[in-house]
Amino acid sequence: MAENGITDPLLPPSFSSDHITLNLSQPQRSSASSNPFHFIGCSEPPSVPPPSTVDPFWNGTQNVEGLYECVKIVACLPLALLRVVVFGVCLMIGYLATKLALLGWKEKENPMPGWRSRVMWITRICARFILFSFGYQWIKRRGKPAPREIAPIIVSNHVSYIEPIFYFYELFPTIVASESHDSIPWVGTIIRAMQVIYVNRFSPSSRREAVNEIKRRASCNGYPPVLLFPEGTTTNGRCLISFQLGAFIPGYPIQPIVVRYPHVHFDQSWGSISLGKLMFRMFTQFHNFFEVEYLPVIYPRDDKLESAAYYAERTGHAMATALNVVKTEHSYGDLMLHVKAQEAKQEKPSSYMVEMSRVEKLFKLSSTEALDFLDRFLSMNPDPSGRVQYHNFLRGLKLKTCPLSEKIFAFLDVEMSGTITFSQFLFGSAHVMKHPGFHHSCESAFSSCSSAVKDYIIEEELRDFIQPAIPGWKDYEVTCVANSLSVMMPFVPMSIDINRFTCRFMSFLCYLMVIVMAKLARMIFIHALEEILCS
Numbered sequence: 001m002a003e004n005g006i007t008d009p010l011l012p013p014s015f016s017s018d019h020i021t022l023n024l025s026q027p028q029r030s031s032a033s034s035n036p037f038h039f040i041g042c043s044e045p046p047s048v049p050p051p052s053t054v055d056p057f058w059n060g061t062q063n064v065e066g067l068y069e070c071v072k073i074v075a076c077l078p079l080a081l082l083r084v085v086v087f088g089v090c091l092m093i094g095y096l097a098t099k100l101a102l103l104g105w106k107e108k109e110n111p112m113p114g115w116r117s118r119v120m121w122i123t124r125i126c127a128r129f130i131l132f133s134f135g136y137q138w139i140k141r142r143g144k145p146a147p148r149e150i151a152p153i154i155v156s157n158h159v160s161y162i163e164p165i166f167y168f169y170e171l172f173p174t175i176v177a178s179e180s181h182d183s184i185p186w187v188g189t190i191i192r193a194m195q196v197i198y199v200n201r202f203s204p205s206s207r208r209e210a211v212n213e214i215k216r217r218a219s220c221n222g223y224p225p226v227l228l229f230p231e232g233t234t235t236n237g238r239c240l241i242s243f244q245l246g247a248f249i250p251g252y253p254i255q256p257i258v259v260r261y262p263h264v265h266f267d268q269s270w271g272s273i274s275l276g277k278l279m280f281r282m283f284t285q286f287h288n289f290f291e292v293e294y295l296p297v298i299y300p301r302d303d304k305l306e307s308a309a310y311y312a313e314r315t316g317h318a319m320a321t322a323l324n325v326v327k328t329e330h331s332y333g334d335l336m337l338h339v340k341a342q343e344a345k346q347e348k349p350s351s352y353m354v355e356m357s358r359v360e361k362l363f364k365l366s367s368t369e370a371l372d373f374l375d376r377f378l379s380m381n382p383d384p385s386g387r388v389q390y391h392n393f394l395r396g397l398k399l400k401t402c403p404l405s406e407k408i409f410a411f412l413d414v415e416m417s418g419t420i421t422f423s424q425f426l427f428g429s430a431h432v433m434k435h436p437g438f439h440h441s442c443e444s445a446f447s448s449c450s451s452a453v454k455d456y457i458i459e460e461e462l463r464d465f466i467q468p469a470i471p472g473w474k475d476y477e478v479t480c481v482a483n484s485l486s487v488m489m490p491f492v493p494m495s496i497d498i499n500r501f502t503c504r505f506m507s508f509l510c511y512l513m514v515i516v517m518a519k520l521a522r523m524i525f526i527h528a529l530e531e532i533l534c535s
Contacts, residue, residue, distance in 0.1 A: 035407070036404060036408050037411065037432050040432070040435060040437035042437065042438075045411055045414055045427070045428050045431060046431045048421075048424050048427045049423075051421070051423065052355060054239050054326065054328055054330075056235040056236060056239045056271070056328060056334075057234075057235060057334075058271060058272055059267050059271045059272050060236070060267045061263075061267040064281075066265070068265065069265050069266070072265075076286065080283035083134070083283045084283060086130075086132070086133040087133040090126040090127075090130050091130065091187075092186075093122070093123075094123035094130075094190060095186045095189060097120070097123045098190050101116045101193060111195075111220065111222035117172070120193055123190060124168060124169045130165060131166060133283075134279075135282055135285045135288035136287075136288050136290050137287055139166065139291070140289075140292070141291075141292050143293055143294030143295065144294055145170075146297050148221065148224065148225050151225065151252075151253045151255035151297045152217075152223075152253070153214070153218055153226050153228070153250070153253070153255075154167075154171070154173060154225050154227045154228070154257060155228050155243075155255075155319075156227065156229055156256070156258070157229070157231060157237065157240060157257075157323070158231050158234050159235060159237040159268070159269045160261065160269055160278070161275070162261075163259050166292065167227055168194065170292075171225065173224045173227035174194060174195050174196070174223055174226045174227065175196050175227045176196070176197045176199055176210060176226065177191065177197070177198065178201065179199070179200055181196070181198075182198065197210050197213045197226070198210075201232065201244075201332065202367075207246065211249050214226055214250055218250055218252045226247075228244075228246060228247040230245075230312065230315075230316075231243065231244075231332075233332045233335055234270045236267065236269040237259075237325075239320075239326050239327065239328050239330075240316055240323070240325060240327040240328070241327075241328055241329075241330040241331060241357075242328070242329050242331045243312040243315070245312055248308040248309075248312045248315070249308045251308075255294065255297045256298060256318055257292060257294055257295065258292075258293050258295065258322050259290070259292050260291040261288070261290060266285055266288070268288060295318060295319065296318075298311075329357040330355050330356065331356045333356030333357075333360075333367030333370060336367055337352045337353055337354065337367075337371065337374055338350060340371060340374055341378075344378050346386065347384045348385065351386040351422070352374060354426055356370060359426065362430075363427075363430040363431065363433075364434060365430045365433075373425065373429060376396065377422050380393055380396030381395070382422070383419075386422060387421055388421075388425070390406075390419075411428060412424050412425055412428040459478070459479060463478045
C-alpha cells in the first residue's frame with residue numbers, strides 16, 4: 001500500500017461527495033453479558049427522568065431579610081401581642097361553644113341537628129375573628145359556592161392552615177382529615193364538630209372506609225358538603241401536586257376552589273417552615289392578602305365509563321389553569337423524603353424528591369419503601385450535590401471491589417458519570433425489585449440455602465452456600481450479611497425467614513444479587529457466574 005504524503009488527499013479519487021458526515025453517539029450501554037440482573041429477565045435499566053426544577057414545598061421567605069421587614073416586625077410587636085390575645089380569647093370561646101353544641105349528642109353518625117348547628121355559629125364567628133387576628137382583615141372572593149344539592153363534594157388546593165379556618169367559617173363542611181388532627185388540644189374538639197372523616201393515608205383499608213363514608217354523606221342532603229384537599233398536604237401554591245382519588249371515586253359533581261396568597265415580602269405557605277415561625281410572621285404583618293375563587297362545578301361523564309384518575313385529571317387541569325401554575329407528579333411521599341434529607345443535614349434536600357406519584361405508578365412502590373431506600377442511600381455519604389461515588393457505594397452496602405460490584409454500579413449509573421443520584425438508585429433498584437423474576441429468584445435462593453424443608457435458614461447454612469460459589473468471602477463478611485437479615489426465632493440463635501429474606505433484601509439489593517447469583521452458579525449458570533465474578 002502506497003504511503004501518503006502530507007499534501008496527498010486523504011480520500012480516494014472515487015469519493016465524490018461534497019461533504020463529510022460525522023456520526024457522534026453516546027457510548028452504548030452494556031450488553032446482556034455485562035448486565036448483572038439479566039439472569040432474572042431484567043433487561044436494560046429504566047430511563048430516569050431528569051430532576052424536577054420545581055420544589056412545591058419551598059417557602060421563599062423562611063428568614064427575615066431586608067431592612068423593611070425588620071422595621072415592620074419591630075413596629076408590629078405591640079399589635080402582635082394584641083392579636084395573640086384576640087386569638088386566644090376567640091379560640092377559648094369557640095371551644096366552649098363547641099362543647100355546648102356537642103353536649104349529650106350520641107348519634108354522631110347522623111347529620112348534626114339544627115339547633116346544634118346554630119350553636120356552632122358562635123364558633124364560626126370566632127373563626128372569622130381568628131382570621132382577623134392573623135392579619136386577614138378582608139378576604140377577596142370570586143364566584144359563589146354551588147348549592148349542596150348540585151355539588152355535594154368540594155376540593156381545594158392546600159397552601160396553609162388558613163384555608164381550613166376559612167372554610168369552617170364560610171361553609172361549615174364535613175372534612176376528610178388525618179387521624180392525628182383529633183389529638184390537637186382544643187382544635188381537635190372543634191374538628192370533631194365538623195363530623196370529620198378520619199383517614200390513615202398509609203392504610204388501604206382506612207382509605208377504602210373513608211371513600212365509602214364520603215359516598216354515603218355525599219348521597220345524603222342532610223349533611224353539609226364534603227371538603228377534601230386532594231393534594232394531601234400543603235404546598236407553596238406555585239404548583240399543584242398529584243391528587244389523591246378519594247374525592248373522585250364516588251362519582252358525584254365536584255366544585256373546585258382555588259386559593260391564592262399574593263405577597264411581596266412574606267410567603268404565607270406552610271411548606272418547609274415551622275408552624276411557630278409562620279404564626280409569628282403572620283402576627284407581625286400589617287395585612288395578609290388572601291383570595292378565594294369558586295370555580296364552575298365539574299360533572300362526571302354521562303357514560304359512567306370515566307375512571308376516577310381521569311376525573312381527577314380534569315379537575316386538576318381546571319384548577320391549575322385558574323391558578324396559572326403547572327401540575328407535577330409530586331406527592332406527600334416527596335415531602336417525607338424532603339424532611340428526611342433535611343434531618344440528615346443534606347445541603348439540597350429538594351434533590352431527593354423523585355415525584356413519588358410517578359414512582360408509585362411505574363413500580364407500585366410505596367412511600368415507606370422509598371424512605372427505606374433513602375436511608376440506605378444516605379448511608380453512602382452523598383456529596384453536597386446529592387451524588388454518591390463508587391467507593392462510597394461499596395462502603396454503604398459493605399461490598400468488595402470486584403467486577404460484579406462494578407457492573408451493579410454501572411447498571412444504576414445511567415448517565416455514565418461515575419456517580420449516582422438518589423433518583424437513579426431508587427429507579428434502578430425498584431426496576432429490579434419489582435420485576436416478576438425477582439421474588440422467584442429470592443425463593444429459589446432461599447430454598448437452596450436451607451438444608452431441610454423449613455421457613456428459615458441459619459447463618460451456617462448461608463455460609464456454606466455462599467463461600468463455595470464466591471471464593472474470598474470471609475466468615476465475618478457472611479456474618480455481616482446474616483445480621484442484616486436475621487430475626488430472633490424460638491430455639492434458633494440466628495435465623496432468617498423467607499419474608500425477611502425477600503423484604504430486607506429489597507433494601508440490600510446488591511447483597512441479594514450476590515446470593516441469587518451464587519445459587520444460579522451452583523445450579524444452572526455456574527460458568528456464566530464465574531465469568532462475571534472472576535473476569
